Amino acid sequence: MPASPDRTPDTVRRSELPGGVRLVTEAVPGVRSVALGIWIGIGSVDETTEQAGAAHFLEHLLFKGTRRRTAAGIAEEMDAVGGELNAFTAKEHTCYYAHVLDTDVALAVDLLADVVTDAEFAHADVEVERGVVLEEISMRDDDPEDLLGDLFDETLFGAHPLGRPVIGSEDSIRAMSRDTLHSFWRGEYTTPRMVVAAAGNLDHDRIADLVAAALGPAAGEHFGARAVPPRTATGVRPARSGALALQSDESEQAHVMLGVPGAGRHGPGRPALAVLNAALGGGLSSRLFQQVREQRGLAYQVYSSTVRYADSGALSVYAGCAPERLGEVVAVVRDVLAGVTSEGLTEAEVARAKGSLRGGLVLGCEDTASRMNRLGRAELDHGRQRSLAESLTRIDAVTPDEVAALAAELLDQPLTAAVVGPYDDVDDLPESLRELA
Structure with a gap:
């Protein structure tokens, strides 16, 4: 059970679970669905030069299978309930999410937790997804508006990590090893950095029980840890003008x-x-x-x-x-x-x-x-x-x-x-x- 739930505005409730996981839910009357995401406070700004594009690479790789599920099995379980399963990576965070009927919320919690914390990381899968990410970079290069956005960030923010594209570069993705990806995942995707957010036809306490059970093994590695506080400014002003x-x-x-x-x-x-x-x-x-x-x-x-x-x-x-x-x-x-x-x-x-x-x-x-x-x-x-x-x-x-x-x-x-x-x-x-x- 969660420790000391804290009510926040309107129908929103918040709890901090074992291992520093934060749970925030909002009950939405009159709907029959639940949208649920595992947010990790890690994005492209947290990567070293060697790791450039690692967070986005992981977004692809973690869906390739876990110790309990194959990639096909993950897709089949979600398709069988008519749900949506996906992820996105940004400069300061990553989110793995599902949108399901309210009757299938237990499956969504279990599947997302399995993907985020217990991926298989097979060498063959790394190579397959490396090719997919390189294709995505090529697609970005073929879309002038997307290419422009990355060029503008690079020009405005300079050498600061905010200036690097979330997707990485062709050179960094080709050079990235399985060990680099695995170390980034294990070192950064920790429960004190995780927020589980859910909205829809739900009961907060039931979601808390499901999340605590699903993330229990990962949370156990951080027993007694408190949640990582919101990211603060480093004091370095990266942006520049007139370029x-x-x-x-x-x-x-x-x-x-x-x-x-x-x-x-x-x-x-x-x-x-x-x-x-x-x-x-x-x-x-x-x-x-x-x-x-x-x-x-x-x-x-x-x-x-x-x-x-x-x-x-x-x-x-x-x-x-x-x-x-x-x-x-x-x-x-x-x-x-x-x-x-x-x-x-x-x-x-x-x-x-x-x-x-x-x-x-x-x-x-x-x-x-x-x-x-x-x-x-x-x-x-x-x-x-x-x-x-x-x-x-x-x-x-x-x-x-x-x-x-x-x-x-x-x-x-x-x-x-x-x-x-x-x-x-x-x-x-x-x-x-x-x-x-």
Whole structure:
């Protein structure tokens, strides 16, 4: 049984189980499913140069079989109940998850725990999945937008681990040994780093019993250990401003990303940043969409986005356009950013952005998988759950003056740019980009 359950907002409950495993659940009335994930607070930023891509490689490898199940057996058990089984890797965490009927939650818990803690790691499977990961890298290289995202991170964050692609490189994956992968798995995928998040038609105490039993052997290796606290900033500010990178690619379009570094997730101003991003390039009424696409027809796709890690963050703008229009697109984007920097947003823009965020937040909680993701990320990143009502209140409290102050501070920095497109050299790029270098 769990030790000292702690009630958190609304229908969310939290327990810390033996071995430091944290369990966070949310009962969702009226549904017949449960989404359940085992989150590990380890991602690509925790890898050494030799291990680059190991966390993502493991995401593939752990499903290849355990001491109790073959790869085919894992797939057959989940298919037999009509469930979904998958995983994803990010820069600061990894998640293995299942989505099943509420009657099959015991199977989901047992199967996920088996995969995460008791994988077989056969040499032949390592070689098979090495080929699959290399194919995935090739697919990334064939997708200019994905390639651009990795190039932008590398340019903005430099030598810091945040600048490395989650997927690793062709060289690092080819060179990675089975022993390197096994050591990374055994050394990092420990129960004090694990969060089990579940949402749906469930009973917290029953889930706690299932998880404690399934993770019991792994937890026993860390008897008496407490949960690893949320990742904090290292004090090293990795992001840099004012750089330009080009990846030549014989694509039909030019793809560009412009951005600036920002505060990490533990810094101030998160709700104001969300409002700024929504008004800048988060929807059809945003300034960027209206100026670049609607009024000038320069690009089909243009948007802004934000990321916040423990050490740093970023606000960036993406656009894809015909190569001959790249100069004008970049000039318009820079003008929009300069206008927001000097004048802020209008009250109407702030009101629309806040309404958009409120609607997106509520609609995003309509399914159990989204709720499970919200639980897992909040526990790993902050060690606490924020209720939907609290989140909505924080959005409502943002003022135009607060957004203007943040925009003036954030967007006044030199822009960093990355380009993927049919250009042989930086000198071939339009002046509106070259002058950023």
